[in-house]
Amino acid sequence: MKSNSLFKGSLTTIILTLLEQNDKMYGYEITQKVKEIANNLKITEGALYPALHKLEGDDLLTVSIEKVGNRNRKYYSLTENGKEETVNKLNNLKDFIEQMQLILNTKLATQ
Amino acid sequence: MKSNSLFKGSLTTIILTLLEQNDKMYGYEITQKVKEIANNLKITEGALYPALHKLEGDDLLTVSIEKVGNRNRKYYSLTENGKEETVNKLNNLKDFIEQMQLILNTKLATQ
């Protein structure tokens, strides 16, 4: 694993969580937001857009297109299913960290 | 992501860390150890053995075969490179958790 690559599944968790916090966001905005607050986690567009399309297809996100100037932005928002799945994803992440702590026998993070 | 699946890259981190703690272990023993201490993280043999072979090929592990009864066990141990890589993997994991905390704006784990 390269040092700056994401752990499997975390991209979806990040997208859902940001949308929980921000109500609606468009793809490019998500990449910039992550770059801004978490310098070592780089979300590439090649990963992001397919992930957004999949989440939409799974009825976790809805899209609304807004025309800004002469350009289209696709704003994504959580559906009800999406809100539930966000909770699940966060629980999965917490579980994962707890399980890793058991194996490593280490306090991994306290912020 | 299924709720009990591992995060990308964590399998290698688990293997290396267990070998740091235990000096030498064989594959099946690793699966049992993980099952014992972390009930929600299931290591499948289909993932484990190729991972062990790769770590050996990358000169992070060495193998010694021991005959137990009429059966061969392949004991794995960390090489010097393996010890260094273990440190790196743990740092990567800590980094990942810190970065996720920044995004989630949450204290993820305190043990």
Added chain:
DNA sequence: TTTAATACATAAGAGTTTTAGGTATATTTG
């Protein structure tokens, strides 16, 4: 006016894990 930033997208390839087998020995249980 050329470059960088914004904003979307896809497609080939790499890497990891799951699923589904396979082989063989050793131990437990009915």
Added chain:
DNA sequence: CAAATATACCTAAAACTCTTATGTATTAAA
């Protein structure tokens, strides 16, 4: 004792996720 389970190794096809490499087009900055 026979059958089932546990131990112990293994591989290969498929699924899944991310990287890398492009592509298109508009807008802003140098």
